[in-house]
Amino acid sequence: MDSIRLHYLVPGDDFTRAGAASSDVKRTLKELGVAPSVIRNVSIAMYEGEINMVIHAGGGDIDVEITENEIIMTLADKGPGIENLELAMKEGFSTAPDNIRCLGFGAGMGLPNIKKYTDEFRIDTKVGVGTTLHLKVYIQ
Amino acid sequence: MKISDIQKILEAEVICKADMLEREVKAACGSDMMSDVLAFVKEQAALLTGLVNPQVVRTAEMMDMHCIIFVRGKRPTLDMIEMAEDRDMVMLCTELEMFTACGKLYSEGLRGGSGK
Ligand SMILES: Nc1ncnc2c1ncn2[C@@H]1O[C@H](COP(=O)(O)OP(=O)(O)OP(=O)(O)O)[C@@H](O)[C@H]1O
Numbered sequence: 001m002d003s004i005r006l007h008y009l010v011p012g013d014d015f016t017r018a019g020a021a022s023s024d025v026k027r028t029l030k031e032l033g034v035a036p037s038v039i040r041n042v043s044i045a046m047y048e049g050e051i052n053m054v055i056h057a058g059g060g061d062i063d064v065e066i067t068e069n070e071i072i073m074t075l076a077d078k079g080p081g082i083e084n085l086e087l088a089m090k091e092g093f094s095t096a097p098d099n100i101r102c103l104g105f106g107a108g109m110g111l112p113n114i115k116k117y118t119d120e121f122r123i124d125t126k127v128g129v130g131t132t133l134h135l136k137v138y139i140q
Numbered sequence: 141m142k143i144s145d146i147q148k149i150l151e152a153e154v155i156c157k158a159d160m161l162e163r164e165v166k167a168a169c170g171s172d173m174m175s176d177v178l179a180f181v182k183e184q185a186a187l188l189t190g191l192v193n194p195q196v197v198r199t200a201e202m203m204d205m206h207c208i209i210f211v212r213g214k215r216p217t218l219d220m221i222e223m224a225e226d227r228d229m230v231m232l233c234t235e236l237e238m239f240t241a242c243g244k245l246y247s248e249g250l251r252g253g254s255g256k
């Protein structure tokens with residue numbers, strides 16, 4: 001199989017549409033016949049990342065590459081960056097405002113959950129510049 | 141437990157995908173926090189929630205859930221119903237509040253599908 005590349009622009013001003021990219025990737029992986037457990041890991045990780053982009057960073061870009069052996073996701077935003085990454089990775093840490101909590105998010109579970117569901121996980125972040133998540137899920 | 145059993149136990153109204161009421165659900169999860177659903181639910185479960193926005197459907201989609209139950213008389217919007225139909229998800233509405241709805245399902249044998 002040749003590798004497949006997908007690109008998504010995630011708008012930062014439309015909470016209701018957040019998750020559309022993850023939804024599309026999920027559909028594509030299903031069509032390709034990828035194992036359900038792999039699809040689930042990719043879906044949860046990417047959706048958490050996509051939501052973070054929208055609620056914390058004003059949107060961004062997502063690139064997905066599907067190869068025979070792995071699914072590579074790159075989520076890049078030009079948001080405020082993460083000041084203390086170690087703290088942000090802790091379960092329960094969140095800077096989300098109350099209006100986000102009313103929408104069902106902001107428990108501080110996203111980043112640790114992304115780490116849990118991916119085989120490779122790296123964050124590049126710089127205050128005032130932005131945040132990029134590099135994620136990989138292996139296909140076996 | 142079948143979705144049709146859930147519907148009877150909760151005296152719920154079927155909002156969409158009535159043709160899929162015979163599907164089995166292995167577990168259930170009750171939460172208004174989608175973050176927690178994403179982080180704690182393991183099994184393909186039914187979701188009970190009082191939250192109404194499209195991310196409820198998205199969360200259920202990512203978790204491979206087939207059934208969303210809105211509690212305390214909450215009703216999904218039209219675009220949410222369209223999304224659910226598109227994804228083969230049953231939507232139910234019950235007047236019961238969260239605690240009572242979960243308690244009834246639990247006492248009939250349905251269990252939580254969560255854990256780290
Ligand atoms: N893309 C991002 N840009 C800027 N800050 C971010 C970004 N992603 C995460 N953060 C920061 O890291 C914190 C923890 O993120 P995490 O996803 O774990 O929790 P949350 O988004 O606040 O809540 P939840 O994911 O449970 O809905 C956030 O509250 C925010 O301060």
Ligand SMILES: [Mg+2]
Pocket residue numbers: 048051052106109110111
């Ligand atoms: Mg998050």
